[in-house]
Amino acid sequence: MRSGGSISIWFFIGISLLVNGLLILGAGIYEVVRPPENPVVLFQVHANVWWGALLAVVGAIYCLRFAPSRDGAGG
């Protein structure tokens, strides 16, 4: 949905996923370089790295697809 020819809700969602994904990916990479003293269960699968990357990619796609400057973007 667009709010009167302005920003789509999906653009806000893209921003949210992109920012959160980048933050989680960054934290995950930091943990790979400097493993914590008390790791979580299944630390070895580095969930924050791949999950953060996935969210960032999906968020970036939504940001581009529903950017306010794009004609016809809507939802």
Added chain:
Amino acid sequence: MTLTTVVIAGARLVRLAPVDLVIVVFYFVLVLAIGFYLKGRSNTGEDFFLAGREMTAWIAGLSFLSANLGALELMGWAAAAYQYGILAAHWYWIGAIPAMLFLGIVMMPFYYISKTHSVPGYLKLRFGESSRALSAISFAFMTVLMSGINMYSMALVMKVVLGWDINFSIWVSSITVAVYVTLGGLRSAIFNEVLQFILIWAGALLIPILGLVEVGGFRALQAQVARNASAEYTHLWSTLGSFSDNPMGIHWTGIVFGLGFVISFGYWTTDFLVVQRVLAAKDLRSAKMAPIIGAAFKMFVPFIVILPGLLALALLPMKLTGEGAAVASGGHSYNEVLPLMLARYCGPGLLGLGITALIAGFMSGMAGNVSAFSTVWTYDIYKALIKKNATDAHYVLMGRWSTVLGVLISIGTAYLVMQFLSIMDYVQALFSFFIAPLFGTVILGMLWKRATAAGGFWGLLAGTLSSVGMWAWVKVDPAALRYVALSSHARDMAENMYRGLWSWIICVVVTVVVSLMTKPKPDSELNGLVYGVTDIPAEAQVAIYQRPAFWAVAVAVVFIALNIIFW
């Protein structure tokens, strides 16, 4: 037990890293930004209370589901899954899917065509002012209590996981919700609910994925649950032949007729909290598709709610107990299942997203309650009973003020929510007081043109009073459980199911008897309100795969398959 004792008893599970705090703060900034961005788009009553009726089916459908995906879902049902096993999934499948499909295909045309602002507003059109007043007042009462439950749950999570002060948590989230709903009305609530829906999945999905990796798959999970609790915990239907054969103490008749029919249909088809989202759809086809889209996603919510409860039963080294026992022993309660699993798997960043998912769930539930309360208060109580002929701008202003008032009352009720075995039992009791009889009144009103105004009012009143009466009877004399719930083995949830069923039957019987004794409205006054005297637009010009009925059948097939797989 008081909130103070809970706070003192609990020790924090985790400490947030700076990156987690950034993620949580970013979420609050984003939802407030959306509220400020939309504040110029809520100047008329239609904008503020119905989001301009311009939502697509997808937005209305996700919002419809998200408004329900609050504390109740995330905390309560993960706790219920730990207590009762996979039986808790009945509240997502038979306890939701048939009713959501029925709303979309059968009931939505009447709500939408009548152009009502609310469910009590429909009752006004169909049965008159007295039925509307009764339903509006009981709904407003239930809504602020529900909102209080949300706040209590949210504060509990913040206390358990982060050690945050309970008052700080309540006030920060409440003020945020009050700001964005007051500024942007239902449009802002819906925007944020869709955002919250995505964040809930993004933050909660890793728990079942990593849990299944750790336990070694679903078969291994079943085996471990059988060792730690009982094999009955992983069967949906096979243990429901007797009250004493399953952890919930319920018979299949209670699940099918009490939950699957009365409670579920009552909630999903007449609770204005969820129906309001669908009324905001841009056209009738979108309004019919929205509950079907919601149902499709609803079927998979157990993956992020029920499965973590079962995984906790299999994997957590400690035994979780009721709230009272947890306080006494210094241990953890059922309601802490989800935070405990979050702390188990989520490191910096992911933990922040998981906490944000929980906060988002609580806030979407709270915003749903507050926006629905604001609409019912303004249109069905204030406008109907206090000030009839004010300007549209006056009612929008009242809507904004009642949003703030609703938040303040909810904060007060948050401190009353500690009486039941688990949060969900309490909510179920509330549902059966008001929702089950209301469903009886609405469904007769829509499908039976002979139902009269007097029949509708007295049926609704009798059903509601009988429900409260049965609840009080069992409280005063626990032995009465054998009559209300058909078995002395019945637990709280089973009692709620049967109480809902009886109150619905009483409502229907009284409505029918009184209607047959009173004069009905002529057909000309029922156009747009009742089946058989309403012209519903045909969909012949639309391709079959674009028709709501096609997708309703597809969802129904998956629903049946899931029940067979987990039988």
